[in-house]
Amino acid sequence: MPIKPLVSIVRYQKPLESVRQALDLSKALDSLPHNASVFVKPNIVFWTMAVNFPKWGVITTSRVIEDVVTILKERGAGKITIGEGVVVSDPKDKKTPAHAFESLGYGKLAKRFGVKAVNVMDEPFVKVDVGDGDTLKFCSHAVEADLVLDVPVLKTHNQTVVSLGIKNLKGTIDIPSRKKCHSADPDKNLHWWVARLADKLPPVVTVIDGIYTLERGPAFDGKVHRSNLLVASKDVLSVDKVGAAILGYQPEEVPHLRFAAENRGRVADLSDVEIVGESLAEVTMPHGHDFAYSVTDEGEMPAPLAKQGIKGLYYRKYDLSMCTYCSALNGLLLTAIRAAWQGGPFDKVEVLTGKSMEPAPGMNKTILVGQCMVKANKKHPNIKEAILIKGCPPNVDEVVAALNKAGIQANSTLFDKRDELPGFFMARYAGKPEYEEAHFTVE
Ligand code: SF4
Numbered sequence: 001m002p003i004k005p006l007v008s009i010v011r012y013q014k015p016l017e018s019v020r021q022a023l024d025l026s027k028a029l030d031s032l033p034h035n036a037s038v039f040v041k042p043n044i045v046f047w048t049m050a051v052n053f054p055k056w057g058v059i060t061t062s063r064v065i066e067d068v069v070t071i072l073k074e075r076g077a078g079k080i081t082i083g084e085g086v087v088v089s090d091p092k093d094k095k096t097p098a099h100a101f102e103s104l105g106y107g108k109l110a111k112r113f114g115v116k117a118v119n120v121m122d123e124p125f126v127k128v129d130v131g132d133g134d135t136l137k138f139c140s141h142a143v144e145a146d147l148v149l150d151v152p153v154l155k156t157h158n159q160t161v162v163s164l165g166i167k168n169l170k171g172t173i174d175i176p177s178r179k180k181c182h183s184a185d186p187d188k189n190l191h192w193w194v195a196r197l198a199d200k201l202p203p204v205v206t207v208i209d210g211i212y213t214l215e216r217g218p219a220f221d222g223k224v225h226r227s228n229l230l231v232a233s234k235d236v237l238s239v240d241k242v243g244a245a246i247l248g249y250q251p252e253e254v255p256h257l258r259f260a261a262e263n264r265g266r267v268a269d270l271s272d273v274e275i276v277g278e279s280l281a282e283v284t285m286p287h288g289h290d291f292a293y294s295v296t297d298e299g300e301m302p303a304p305l306a307k308q309g310i311k312g313l314y315y316r317k318y319d320l321s322m323c324t325y326c327s328a329l330n331g332l333l334l335t336a337i338r339a340a341w342q343g344g345p346f347d348k349v350e351v352l353t354g355k356s357m358e359p360a361p362g363m364n365k366t367i368l369v370g371q372c373m374v375k376a377n378k379k380h381p382n383i384k385e386a387i388l389i390k391g392c393p394p395n396v397d398e399v400v401a402a403l404n405k406a407g408i409q410a411n412s413t414l415f416d417k418r419d420e421l422p423g424f425f426m427a428r429y430a431g432k433p434e435y436e437e438a439h440f441t442v443e
Contacts, residue, residue: 105442
């Protein structure tokens with residue numbers, strides 16, 4: 001009978017010792033070659049220099065990164081590179097990723113351990129065939145390392161159900177490749193691409209950081225829990241299956257895990273995994289992943305907008321083809337619409353996002369968000385009046401004018417101060433000592 005991959009589940013109790021226990025129990029680093037070069041991949045899904053914002057459940061704790069680096073050094077690792085492709089609204093912005101790395105203490109780790117922290121976006125990429133001739137461009141440091149040490153957060157995700165070890169590797173590919181992953185092709189959709197991210201990389205050891213866990217991730221508007229868990233394995237599919245189960249999803253309910261299992265000739269359920277440490281049943285804590293939408297004759301929109309009483313707005317739920325830049329703008333647009341609503345119905349305004357949506361008949365105004373929607377639909381016969389927000393990233397300066405043109409009197413201050421909005425979410429954590437800022441620094 002084949003040996004099942006080991007996955008450890010450990011309660012986080014103490015700096016260094018808990019991560020060591022998770023790695024020891026899972027034997028994940030037992031075959032690390034001496035002097036191995038290691039690419040450490042945290043999850044830094046978002047950063048802003050403008051304000052302090054909630055990092056709990058959003059970003060990998062520096063606590064776990066420091067512990068992982070310490071243990072790698074103890075075990076004789078050679079060159080260690082910490083790398084993340086931080087997405088910022090202006091692709092030329094180099095200061096924000098540098099600020100993220102410094103704030104998270106990676107500079108201190110560089111001094112103490114000689115590690116190097118790199119913004120993946122500034123480094124060379126190499127084209128990799130992920131199967132069937134389909135290619136993505138990966139950070140050369142990840143591809144050329146002896147080992148990838150993948151340190152995602154234990155979180156759910158509004159498009160991919162969970163975002164764990166495999167999904168975290170999306171941060172190692174370049175921007176065109178990320179857009180490719182959000183393809184409009186229903187056969188090769190986001191799930192299909194994400195399932196292949198680990199396939200051609202060096203061996204991937206994963207430590208899922210569940211000190212904080214997140215519902216409706218990936219970003220700071222989700223719901224955070226202090227969960228004190230670590231999950232580790234040298235098999236990235238197995239650790240993701242267990243991570244998904246902890247979050248309340250059977251692995252086969254997560255499309256990219258189902259595809260990844262198929263690609264490896266494995267079952268999608270947990271029957272081919274051996275769990276050590278804590279029992280799965282005792283640590284399982286269902287986390288929602290999706291945002292509720294309301295569809296009535298008077299409108300279609302996220303449930304909070306419908307609850308507010310908004311009518312005459314047809315804002316369909318985002319699909320898998322909407323990528324990061326448009327996702328960020330989507331949240332801002334919805335906030336602006338909520339703030340602009342004065343009590344009367346809007347004039348049958350439809351808002352379309354991503355790459356796949358088609359305009360519905362019977363609308364008076366159709367706002368097309370981003371260059372993909374503009375290109376796909378600006379001449380669509382169902383549209384009475386097309387209002388365009390061009391560009392990729394979509395041009396934020398055009399948004400207020402677009403909303404005004406649709407009869408939605410949006411306030412431009414919201415857009416001018418958009419970098420400060422994440423700071424408002426900090427109020428949720430005031431007076432709650434279990435949410436420790438210190439987990440995101442290195443002493
Ligand atoms: S316009 Fe939006 S959906 Fe299209 S590639 Fe850019 S971010 Fe993605």
